[in-house]
Amino acid sequence: MTSAFAPRLLAAHAAMLVSVSAATGLGVWQYDAYQARKQAERIDLTQETPRPLTDLMGSDDPFPGADVGRPVDVRGTWVPTGTVFVSGREHDGVDGFWVVTPVAVGGEGRPAVPVVRGWVPTVADAPPAPSGEVDLVGSLQPTEGTGETDPNPDDDVIPQVRIADLIQHVDQDLYSAYVVDDTPSAGLVKADLAALPDSGRFTGLRNFLYAIEWWLFGLFALYIWGRFVRDETREPDDLGDGTATPSGPAPDDHPVPSNA
Template sequence: MFATMRKPKWLALLAGVLLVVIGFGWLGWWQLTSAFTSALPPEDAEAYVTAVPMGELIHPGEGLIESSAGRPVEATGWVDARDLVTVSGRLQDGETGWWVVGRLVVAEAGTGDLAAPNTEDAQGATVAAALPSIPVAIGWAASEEAAAAAIADLSDRIPDLPAAAEHRDTTGAHELRGQLQPGQDPVVSRDRVDPQAIDSMAPGQLINMWQEPSPSYYSAYLVLDGGLPSSEGGMPEGLEIINIVPVDQSFQLNLLNIFYAIEWAIFIVMAFYIWWRLVRDDYLATQAADAGASERLAAEIRREKLREIAARRGPNVAAETSASEEKK
């Protein structure tokens, strides 16, 4: 068997198999490494628990990039009591309810004073007409009636907005913290009695319901992680703080990559097995050929001996022996 393995053609094939096995081994190691690497917390995991100024992640009129979604941010501004609405279909602890959503007029987002248009000639305008705004989810209610009652309560508590000319004076503005989320697509519900009902957190739909047009707005929304400041009297009865689902940072092994790594290991075994089977078949064929040659040689020797014996006994016996051999 070892002599057969040392044949040049099988040694050359073994060299090719080794090259293939090295490639399979690298692919298997890559899949295995990917399985454990993807299970580790991302390098920016700390960014999803540390609040940063909102202006570092998004600007008015710009889209929200994927790496900024779900991150906690801070912003300073005023909540407009005139633009409180309910949004249906909001889940909390497995129960479907309503969000109370408002408008935050952003006075400071962490990047300096925000640009504002000339408001000197605006009669009766508030800061809502001078500064950009962003929708904010304030709280969750189990029923639409509880959400409506909470809106009525908040409308009485929240002070009126300052005049537009005072947009740079942030006295009385709220310092809010929340999770930044990308805006959703509007949902059209033809079965609803109220055509103004809102079923999704779509900034483009919400801004069309605001009392005062905003010079610009954010294409995202905030989910406040503590409701409105306690200076407003806390959360109204029936309105709960929204449970913000944190980004999952747990160790989760990627089983698909593990299965791929196992497959490459199987391919390595199969490559060696195929080479071994080819060598073994060659060895068995050689053995069979050698065995056949030995049998033919033994038969020829027997015939020669029989001829010699027949020759010694006489011509007739020799003829009979030859005829017998021919029959065989």
């Protein structure tokens, strides 16, 4: 029986060790990248120096996921006719509304970003919408998408800060984000927001799947090595094809008849 440590098998052992080690290491690297991206979404940016909104995203850009909660500087012109009230918002346990007025970033007629000016217990308590130029600092947030539909599209009350709902109330393009004003308008209470957003369910999913793929590759390499070593160390008798070899003498092709 051939030993598993025979010189001719050393190359197979070395190839197995290299393959499994590389696959394990690459899998760990991808998994660490997955964890790092999940953690990045939970970094508290609320104390960072405000940056101009236009430095982080354009009106047609997707939301920059790494900047959730970052303070931004918004300069432009109020769009008072686009004011809406977002229902189902609590403050100190009291149900009420967010008051949202868009700001045309860069000036009148330009794409607008919805700005949460503050909270009120009832729509009737909301002060008039502002107008004119504005320069404010607020927290950048991704637009919502709970799937809840607006039961009455004809009024100014919407169930969530969602572009599909907001666009019906303005005549210009909207950013795929909204801003919560750090200094609420007179007569409004500052809107409550969690300091740290929850990381998305699919954040870094590709890195996680790559990690699983590399580990499966390592297991496959280990399986191939095991099969190869088993076949190489098996006794020759164990490799037969299953056909029996007769042990007696072969019969004559032309038997000689005996004399009577």
